[in-house]
Amino acid sequence: MSPTSLRSDTTLSIAPATDGPDWPQCEHHGATGRCRGRRTEPYTACLAHLDTAQRAAHHAALSPGADLDHRGTPFTQSLLDDVLAALRDPVTGRHLVGRADFDEAQFGGDVLFDEVDFTGVASFGRARFDGGVRFRANCFGADARFGEMVVAEDAWFDGSDLRAGVWFRRATVGAVLRFQVEEVGGRAVFDGLTTGGNAEFTGVGFRELAGFAGVDIAGEAWFDGTEFDDEVSFAGAGIAGKAWFDGAVFLRTADFGGATMGQDVSFGDARFERGAGFREVTIGGDAEFHRTDIQGDVDFRKATFLRTARLGPLVFAGLLDLSEAAFQSAVTIEAAAKRLRCRRTRWASTAALRLRHADVDFDDAVLEFPVSVSGRSRPFVTDDGTQPDETGLTAPRVRVTSLRGTDAAHLLLADVDLTDCLFVETVHLDQLRLEGHCPLPEVPAGIRLRRWPPVRWTRRRTLIEEHHWRAAGRHAGGWTSAPAGTDVREPAALAPVYRQLRKALEDGRNEPGAADFYYGEMEMRRHDRRAPRGERALLLLYWAASGYGLRATRAVGWLLLAMTATVLAMMVWGVPKDDPRPRSTGQVTGTGFTLTTDKAEPVNPEGPYSRRLSDERFEKALRVVINSVVFRSSGQDLTTAGTYIEMGSRILEPALIGLTVLAVRSRVKR
Structure with missing residues (x-):
């Protein structure tokens, strides 16, 4: 035979x-x-x-190394043992099989494939195991194919050596899949795999492409210490229990796009050499990244966090993208990154963002509950007390770069840098809360040449949009130009922003801090060319007199100048030549004596102006000015010109005193 x-x-x-x-x-x-x-x-x-x-x-x-073709054959363990016994190598004591075809074979009860060396392709496509199956200490010299295999109970692959590829596409395991092999030398395809229990891939080394797209794991997934030398995809995967990736190594792209993690997912001590993609992922619990080493970016765009209470701590020198993500429960996000992007992110519950180093973009974010963004001065500390390595992160502070389109009614910013923050188009900006040290850009320091005369800008906090507008106009140098792609806003758009920020600080009992925003608002109104000329002229006078009631030194300077000019005018024209002396005359009548006292009209001074500027006339003029400004009446006889000069000083100089008091009060008001 x-x-x-x-x-x-x-x-x-x-x-x-x-x-x-x-x-x-x-x-x-x-x-x-x-x-x-x-x-x-x-x-x-x-x-x-x-x-x-x-x-x-x-x-x-049969002889050791023979090929087997048992496709569609029903097997029991005893029948399988008889076949394997005929293939035992008398030298090594192991079973040697060439090519093995068990496609659509049916195995009754628990099946053991122990210490079998498959030198050719081992195919179990569409095979059915009524119990469990165990492959222990096997060696697969070529591809191992388990596509559409159905195992009613556990499937264990313990200590096997897969030197080529392995295929589990659309396989079904009724209970636990334990795939604890040392390494897979070829492609590993688990796409569409379904398990009724846990899936364990602890310590496996995948040397080529690994695919877990669409896997459905009813229990927990264990990938502790797993190494992925090539690209790996978990796109569309579903893991009902906790997913463990502690100590896993991803040397190339790791794609979790569209995956669903029913509970927590942990990447403690994991390493991502080319970033990680979690786009459209759904996470039901916490996402932990303790001591995770990440090179590249982390993408959570359109992700959904159902019951995530903690995300992080993420420490890496790249981009953390949370754009269009949705947080359904209260969450604390801890991240130290170069950039954090939260464009159109939706916060359906309270959130606390504790950040380090990052440039934060909050364009069009939707905040339904209070959200705080705070800069953290100290490094994060993991659960075991260690601090993550922040190599590559050199920015000293957290910077918020944009709030455009965001509803700031529930937003709190604490200890963040707003130097480059874009505020125009922010909604409910008057309800924004600023706490701690939140610096804003200041005007250029020193004296600047703007044709003639030179300009020295009054020190104050501004918006970066004002910098952009002034840098694009004919103002002196030193203002920051708008980056490429950033629109330059006109004063008409900036005035409401200053007004709302002023109100936000006033509502927070920070009157001195709100003063700069009031100054900025008035500046933008003064420079708005669409405003009526009369209004602009009045604002120009207000600015020149006292810096909109905020610059006490300017008001004091004008007051001293006005009083000096009044004193000089009094010395030259107001104080009469001589003090008029009263003259009394009497008349005797038949019944008595009548006394009449008259006072001569003041005589205008004569002679050259130099003779009028005497010490005596200065003392009289100074007394007149002080009395008229402070006490409202000098009691001094004046010439007609002096009377009008005194009337003018009674109007102008008390107004300047009032502006001085107003400016001082705006800086010290509590």
């Missing part, structure tokens, strides 16, 4: 002996069953239904 021949279909074909009787067809499957074989073969038989003599003859024909 000739040895078993390898066929491309689903049967074990046994050629009859030339001098023996015909072999019967399989009674179980019949002439047209799966074990029928090729129609050109006149005699076929199913290994499971051969009689004892026939099976012994078949086993005797």
Whole structure:
């Protein structure tokens, strides 16, 4: 009887002996069953239904390293043991198999494939295991194919050596899948895998592409210490329990896009060499990144965090992108990164963002509950008390770069840098809360040449949008130009922003801090060319006199100048030549004596102006000015010109005193 021949279909074909009787067809499957074989073969038989003599003859024909073709064959453990026993190498004691075809085979009860060396392709496509299956200490020299395999209970791959690829596409494991092998030398395809329990891949080394797209794991997923040398994809994966990736190594792209993590996911001590993609992922619990080493960016765009209470601490010198993500529960985000992007992010519950080093972009974010963004001065501390390495992060402070389109009614900023923050188009900016040290850009320091005369800007906090507008206009140098792609806003758009920020600080009892925003608001109104000219002229006078009631030194300067000019005018024209002396005359009548006292009209001073500027006249003029400004009446005889000069000083100089008091009060008001 000739040895078993390898066929491309689903049967074990046994050629009859030339001098023996015909072999019967399989009674179980019949002439047209799966074990029928090729129609050109006149005699076929199913290994499971051969009689004892026939099976012994078949086993005797096998030798270590032979190919097996048992597609569609029903197996029991005893029948499998008999086949493997015939393939045992007497030297090593291991079972040697060439190519093994078990496609659509049916295994009853628990099945053990222990210490089997498959030198050729091992195929179990669409095989069915009514119990569990264990592959222990096996060696697969070529691809191992388990596509669409169905295992009713556990499937264990312990200590096996897979030197080529492994395929589990759309396989089903009813309970636990334990894939604890040392490494997979070729491609590893688990796309569409379904398990009824945990999936354990602890310590596996995947040397080529690894695919877990669409896997459905009903329990927990363990990838502790797993190494992915090439790209790996968990796109669309579903993990009902906790996902453990502690100590995992991702040397190339790691894609978790669209995956669903029903509970917590942990990447403690993991390493990402080219960033991580979590786009459209759904996370039901916390996402922990203790001591995670990340090179590149982390993408959580359009992710959904259902019950995530903690995200982080993420420490890496790249971009953390949370754009269009949705946080459904209260969350604390801890991150030290170069950039944090929260464009159109939706916060459906309270959130606390504790950040270090990052440039934060909050464009069009939706805040339904209070959200705080705070700069953290101290490094993060992990659960075991260690501090993550912040190499590559050199920015001294957290900077918020944009709030455009954001509803700031529930936003609190604490200890963040607003030097480059864009505020225009922010909604409810008057309800923004600023706490701690939140610096804003200041005007250029020193004296600047703007044609003539030179300009020295009054020190104050501004908006970066004002810098952009002034840098684009004809103002002196030193202002910051708008970056490429950033619109330059006109004063009409900036005035409401200053007004709302002023109100926000006033509502927070920070009157001195709000003064600069009031100054900025008035500046923008003064420079708004669409405003009426009369209003602009009045604002110009207000600015020149006292810096909109905020610059006490300017008001005091004008007051001293006005009083000096009044004193000089009094000395030159107001104080009479001589003090008029009263003259009394009397008249005797028949019944008594009548006394009449008259006072001569003041005489205008005469002579050159230099003679009028005497010490005596200065003392009189100074007394007149002080009395008229402070006490409202000098009691001094003045010339007609002096009377009008005194009237003018009574109006102008007390107003300047009032502006001085107003300016001082704006800086010290509590």
